[in-house]
Structure formats: C-alpha cells, structure tokens
Amino acid sequence: xxxxxxxxxxxxxxxxxxxxxxxxxxxxxxxxxxxxxxxxxxxxxxxxxxxxxxxxxxxxxxxxxxxxxxxxxxxxxxxxxxxxxxxxxxxxxxxxxxxxxxxxxxxxxxxxxxxxxxxxxxxxxxxxxxxxxxxxxxxxxxxxxxxxxxxxxxxxxxxxxxxxxxxxxxxxxxxxxxxxxxxxxxxxxxxxxxxxxxxxxxxx
Numbered sequence: 244x245x246x247x248x249x250x251x252x253x254x255x256x257x258x259x260x261x262x263x264x265x266x267x268x269x270x271x272x273x274x275x276x277x278x279x280x281x282x283x284x285x286x287x288x289x290x291x292x293x294x295x296x297x298x299x300x301x302x303x304x305x306x307x308x309x310x311x312x313x314x315x316x317x318x319x320x321x322x323x324x325x326x327x328x329x330x331x332x333x334x335x336x337x338x339x340x341x342x343x344x345x346x347x348x349x350x351x352x353x354x355x356x357x358x359x360x361x362x363x364x365x366x367x368x369x370x371x372x373x374x375x376x377x378x379x380x381x382x383x384x385x386x387x388x389x390x391x392x393x394x395x396x397x398x399x400x401x402x403x404x405x406x407x408x409x410x411x412x413x414x415x416x417x418x419x420x421x422x423x424x425x426x427x428x429x430x431x432x433x434x435x436x437x438x439x440x441x442x443x444x445x446x447x
Contacts, residue, residue, distance in 0.1 A: 298332060317329060341425075
C-alpha cells in the first residue's frame, strides 16, 4: 500500500513539489526517495511484479494500463504565474513508478499549452540535471486518430544522494488538458513494460 507525502522541494522552482511514496515495511526493504517530476512523484520502487490493469479516467479524459492498483493525489502548481492543479495517478512495480499527471488549463490557447508543456519538460530535466533525448510522437485518441506529442528519455543523478535515475516520459496537450505520462526508476525497465504503458495511453 502506498501513501504520498508531499512537501516543497528546494531543488525546483515555485509551485513544484516533491512526493515520497512509502511502502509498508513488513519484510521489505525501505524505498529510497527521489526528487522527480513537476507533478511531485518520488520513489525508487521495491515491488518486483507487474499486474497490469486498464484504468479509465473519465474526469481527465484518458485511459492507460498501469502495472498495479494506482493511488491518486493532486497538488497546486504555478505555471506562468497562474495557479493550477495537477492530478496524479501513480502505480509502483519493478524498480519504477508509473505515473500520469493531468493539468487543466484556464483555456485551450495554444500559447498556454506550449507554456505548460515547457514547464513540465524543464521540470523533468532539472530533476536529473540532464538534457533529454526527445522527439515528436503521436498519441492515439480512443475514438480513433492521433494528436502530436513529445517523447523523452532522461538519465542522470537525482536526490541528495545523487542516485542514478532513468525517466521515460510523454507530454501532450489536448484542448484545456496537458498530460504527462512518465516512468521513473532506478534502472531501465524491461522494454515490454515500457511499451505496455505508453502504447495503452489514449486520450478521449
């Protein structure tokens, strides 16, 4: 069972939070903390298994496969001087956290979308002090068709102990929503698990 503990991170700019997810101790190693994505997820995961299930989020307009029962949370962030809410669904498996964050923008103005996407992209990069391997990708729509997004991979050191972290992420804007789907781990997840997560991510 996971529980999120949020507090402001001194490593990130205004409105950016960190989260430490803890697993009950019974016979398990203590999970290490990681300062990560602008949404505020932080964890070196401990569970070795993947138990995939499809999660439909009607409120925020997406469906995705997650490798464990997800927990949910939300936090206030600041994008371009405007307070906003990022809602999260988070699941832990293998040596990774699988997370989807959604921000509802004040409008669907393209400049606002670009500002929010840059905010998320730069937050990821700052966490591991690395420039991503990034390229355009197509994010499928549940009803058919696609929308243009960004696919990125980061690798670097994070946290007070400067531990190695690998981040795979996709960012996309659709209407008033901006999405960040990410896998954060202490090592590279199996490729089939990466593919399962990202190929299942569809927008309504």
